[in-house]
Structures are given as structure tokens and as C-alpha cells.
Amino acid sequence: MVPKTAVILAAGLGTRMGERPKGLVKVAGREILYRTMHLLQKNGVKRFVIVTNERYAGLYREFIEEHGLNAELVINPEPEKGNGHSLHLAKDYVSGRFVLVMSDHVYGEEFIREALMGSGLIADRKPRWTDVGEATRVRVKNGRVEETGKSLNEWDAVDTGFFVLDGTIFEITEALEREREGDYSMSDVVKRARLEVTFLDGLPWIDVDTPEDLKRARRMLVKTAVKGTGDGFISRHLNRKISTEISYLLAEKVTPNQMTVVTFALGIISAFLTLLSLPLAGILYQISSILDGVDGELARAQMMTSRFGGYIDSLLDRYVDGAFLAFLAYSTLTKPLWYLIALLALLGSVMVSYSTERFKAAYGKDAYSSIPALRKLPGKRDERIFLTMLFLLYPVETSVKALFLLLAIITNLRVVMTAWLIGRKKS
Numbered sequence: 001m002v003p004k005t006a007v008i009l010a011a012g013l014g015t016r017m018g019e020r021p022k023g024l025v026k027v028a029g030r031e032i033l034y035r036t037m038h039l040l041q042k043n044g045v046k047r048f049v050i051v052t053n054e055r056y057a058g059l060y061r062e063f064i065e066e067h068g069l070n071a072e073l074v075i076n077p078e079p080e081k082g083n084g085h086s087l088h089l090a091k092d093y094v095s096g097r098f099v100l101v102m103s104d105h106v107y108g109e110e111f112i113r114e115a116l117m118g119s120g121l122i123a124d125r126k127p128r129w130t131d132v133g134e135a136t137r138v139r140v141k142n143g144r145v146e147e148t149g150k151s152l153n154e155w156d157a158v159d160t161g162f163f164v165l166d167g168t169i170f171e172i173t174e175a176l177e178r179e180r181e182g183d184y185s186m187s188d189v190v191k192r193a194r195l196e197v198t199f200l201d202g203l204p205w206i207d208v209d210t211p212e213d214l215k216r217a218r219r220m221l222v223k224t225a226v227k228g229t230g231d232g233f234i235s236r237h238l239n240r241k242i243s244t245e246i247s248y249l250l251a252e253k254v255t256p257n258q259m260t261v262v263t264f265a266l267g268i269i270s271a272f273l274t275l276l277s278l279p280l281a282g283i284l285y286q287i288s289s290i291l292d293g294v295d296g297e298l299a300r301a302q303m304m305t306s307r308f309g310g311y312i313d314s315l316l317d318r319y320v321d322g323a324f325l326a327f328l329a330y331s332t333l334t335k336p337l338w339y340l341i342a343l344l345a346l347l348g349s350v351m352v353s354y355s356t357e358r359f360k361a362a363y364g365k366d367a368y369s370s371i372p373a374l375r376k377l378p379g380k381r382d383e384r385i386f387l388t389m390l391f392l393l394y395p396v397e398t399s400v401k402a403l404f405l406l407l408a409i410i411t412n413l414r415v416v417m418t419a420w421l422i423g424r425k426k427s
Contacts, residue, residue: 002044002116003097003164008033009186010052010060010087010103011076021206022054024063024105027217028251029302032208033103037069038303040099046070049093050103051086053079078389087173088173095167100171102161106217108204108224109343115162119200121145121190123157126201129220136187137205144194148187157197158203161191169193192306217299222247225300226293229368230356232380235293239382243293249300256299260313263291267320274327278400282392285324289385314353317381321349324388324416332400342404348411352379355418371421379414 009034010023023033037048048071052060057075064071074093076086099116107115108328115122137155139147141380148159165249172193174182185209204224206217223245225296265289269370273281295313299305329342356367356374385405391403 001097002282003099004044004046005094005096006040006045006047006050006086006099006101007049007090007094008036008101009083010050010406011078011079011083012104013055014110015054021052021103023050024056024059024206025104025192025214026252027208027214027318028221028298029304031063032217033063034067035303036101036103036105036107036112037067037071039107039109040116040315042109043113043116045116045345046097048072049074049090051076053077055079061195069361078182081183082188084173084176084184084186084189085182086172086184087189088177088182089175091170097164097166100163100165102207104208105132105161106206106208106220107160107162108220111160111203111205113161114200114203115160115198116164118200119164120171120196120198122158122162122200123197124201124205124370125157125199125202127158128202129204129206129216130158131213131216134209135159138197139240140197145190146194148190157199160189160200161207162205163195164198165195183364187398218251219248220295222251222303225297227296228287229366229375230380232382233378234289235380235382235385238386239290239293242290245299246291247294247297249256250294251287251298251301254298256295256302256304256309256322259291259295259298260309260316263295264316264320265318266291268323269381271320271323271327274324274331278328278332278392281324281328285385286389288320289382314357318350318353321384322346325349325404328400329404332395332397333404338401338404341401341408344412345404345407348379348383348408348415349384351415352418353381353410354394355415359418359422367418367422370424373421374418377414379410383425384411 002387008159010021012022018256024031048069050071051074053076057073058074074089076089095419121138134152136148136159137152138145138157139154140150140156172189176188176192203218206213206220208214226240226244266284270281270284273284299309323359325342325346333339333342359367388403391399
């Protein structure tokens with residue numbers, strides 16, 4: 001069962017971040033703490049207890065009010081002491097099972113969803129994003145913490161700063177309070193308690209201690225913001241490699257809506273360019289296809305996704321594709337037969353998207369997740385645009401006709417195969 005309360009330790013002075021509260025530092029346009037709290041809320045946590053210091057209490061209070069969060073502050077008057085003491089100060093504010101997280105850790109949604117189902121210390125045996133040299137390492141024996149610390153030479157996993165605990169942990173902190181006069185770390189608590197360990201390997205998370213860590217966190221958020229299903233061959237092997245680098249550079253500067261407008265404008269310009277230069281039109285069309293992934297990547301990295309945004313993006317893509325093929329036919333074709341073939345290519349291009357979107361509307365599921373075989377069918381938008389660019393780089397009358405004929409065959413055959421696969425799945 002998912003705990004309903006989360007304790008967030010945010011009493012550090014942030015000396016390596018210019019003495020700013022690290023939880024309120026933004027990465028990809030969102031405060032670190034907002035990301036954690038939003039994802040915890042999304043997955044069932046209802047209430048938050050934030051332990052902070054007197055200097056930053058006002059800033060955190062404003063943050064809570066601005067976002068309408070169900071959270072209360074606990075003041076640590078001695079933030080120079082270890083963060084284990086901060087945990088102890090929360091003992092009167094929680095009961096039963098609760099989540100404990102650090103305010104300076106950035107977590108991906110998949111990590112939080114899985115971590116909430118674990119117990120004790122959540123540890124990672126294959127950390128992909130964090131600096132292992134700076135991380136707290138853990139040695140595990142019989143499923144429990146045997147030793148922990150940053151200087152361990154032999155270790156089994158890395159401490160992710162995420163815990164699922166219960167009230168018995170305060171028996172440990174109470175003893176450490178007496179023994180060490182309140183100055184002890186979470187590592188001391190974990191070691192003394194011999195916490196149970198739950199392994200979550202390779203999922204996105206990172207501890208942000210320095211400006212360099214912020215850059216790594218931004219890259220992690222962008223790289224893991226790639227759409228899970230639905231990308232064609234060209235997107236997987238070319239477009240995404242470029243678009244994620246662009247998204248990384250723009251994540252703090254541009255909104256998804258702004259990027260949607262830019263991409264749409266470039267697509268329409270590429271359509272008009274068919275009247276002037278087919279090679280240039282094809283290249284710009286491909287560039288717009290690459291950039292078409294950026295708005296979605298930014299939306300997911302910046303936590304600004306919306307159904308309406310996806311809806312509008314899909315509509316604009318259809319306008320761009322329709323305009324490009326219509327202008328290309330107008331500028332190159334003269335005989336009625338080829339106008340008919342061009343019309344079939346345009347209709348098929350629209351129907352490729354419509355066939356999968358209509359599945360989602362009818363069955364309430366993503367077509368590519370429900371029917372994995374659809375991912376292998378050729379003719380997705382990224383593949384069609386790349387093919388179009390190739391045929392237009394050295395344009396002659398036969399190459400343009402061949403392009404329209406190929407698009408007409410591939411797209412309409414794909415629609416037929418999509419309908420057949422769906423029918424076989426649902427029969």
C-alpha cells in the first residue's frame with residue numbers, strides 16, 4: 001500500500017549552490033521540490049512534511065502557497081547538524097508508513113512509481129545518471145544494510161535518497177539523539193537500523209549538489225522524456241539523437257507551445273519552398289520533422305504535458321504534411337493520373353495517423369502499446385518525411401513521380417495492415 005505522507009529533508013544551507021535552498025532550484029523550468037511532490041501526489045501521496053531551516057522557511061512557505069500543496073513546515077533551528085536530526089524533528093508529524101526523500105534529488109516518474117512499492121532504503125545497483133564518486137554507497141547482507149558511506153571501496157549499490165519507513169525508525173533517531181547530541185547523518189540512522197533494502201536498478205534519479213549536477217539532471221530529464229512508443233525507424237535512429245540535444249539546450253529557455261509554433265512555421269515554409277527549390281524544401285521539411293520531437297520532449301521534461309497540447313500538435317502536423325504534398329504536386333505534376341496518385345499519397349499520409357488515433361478513441365488505449373506489431377510497419381511520419389527529402393535532393397520528373405507512387409502504396413498499405421492487425425487482436 002502506498003504511504004500517504006512524505007517527509008522531505010530540506011534543512012541544508014546549500015553552500016555549493018550559492019547558499020540557495022536546493023529544493024527550490026529549477027531544473028528544466030521546474031523546482032526540484034515541485035517535481036518530487038507532484039510525482040508523489042500523482043502516485044498516491046496526500047500530505048507532506050518539509051523540514052527546513054529558519055533562513056529558508058519563508059521561501060518554502062511561499063512555494064507551498066503558490067502551488068496549493070498540502071504541506072506543513074517543521075523548522076530545524078540547528079541545520080548545521082546532520083540530516084538524521086532533521087528526520088527526528090518530524091517524528092510528531094507522521095504515523096505509520098511514510099516516505100522520506102531529500103529535497104535535492106531529482107527523480108523520474110517511473111522511479112517514484114516503483115519506489116513507493118518498496119520498503120526501507122531504495123538502492124540502485126546500476127546508477128546511470130548520478131556521480132558514483134560523490135554518492136553514498138551501500139553494502140548489503142541478507143537483504144539489509146550492512147555498511148554505508150561515501151568512502152566504501154566494496155559496495156553493492158548506491159543510496160538514492162528515497163526511503164519507505166515506519167514509526168520504528170524514530171526509536172533509532174531517539175537513541176542517536178542521546179548519544180551524539182543531535183549531530184548525526186541519515187547514513188548513521190540507516191546503518192544503526194540495518195534497514196531493509198529494495199533494489200531499483202538503472203531508473204532515472206540524480207543527487208544535485210553542484211551546478212554541474214544540475215546540467216546532468218537536465219540531460220537526464222530530456223533523455224528520459226522521449227516518447228516510449230510510436231516513433232518510427234528514422235526517429236529512433238536519427239531524429240531523437242538530434243532533437244534531445246536541442247531540447248537540452250532549450251529546456252530552460254523555451255516553452256513547448258513556442259516550439260510547436262516554430263516547428264509548424266518551418267513546415268509551412270518548406271511547403272512554399274517547393275515552388276522555388278525542391279532540394280531546399282526537402283531539407284527544411286526534414287529539419288521540421290526533427291524539431292517536431294522537441295515540443296513533446298520539452299513538455300515532458302518541464303512537466304507541462306496536456307491532452308490539448310498533444311491534440312493541437314497532431315492537427316498542425318496534418319496541415320504541414322497536407323500543405324507540403326499539395327504544393328509539391330502543384331509545382332511538379334501536370335497529368336490527371338499523377339494528380340490522382342498524389343491525392344492517394346496525401347490521403348494515405350493523413351489516414352496513417354487517423355487509424356491509430358481512432359483506435360485510441362474507440363478502445364481507450366495506445367495502439368502501439370496494445371499491438372506492438374504496429375511499430376514494425378513502415379510508413380510513419382518521420383519515415384515518410386525522410387524519404388521525401390531523399391527523393392527531392394536530386395529532383396527530376398521521374399523521381400517526384402516515384403515519390404508520390406511510393407508514398408501512396410506505403411501509406412495505404414500500412415492503413416490496411418493496421419486495420420487487419422487491430423481486427424485480429426480484437427476478434
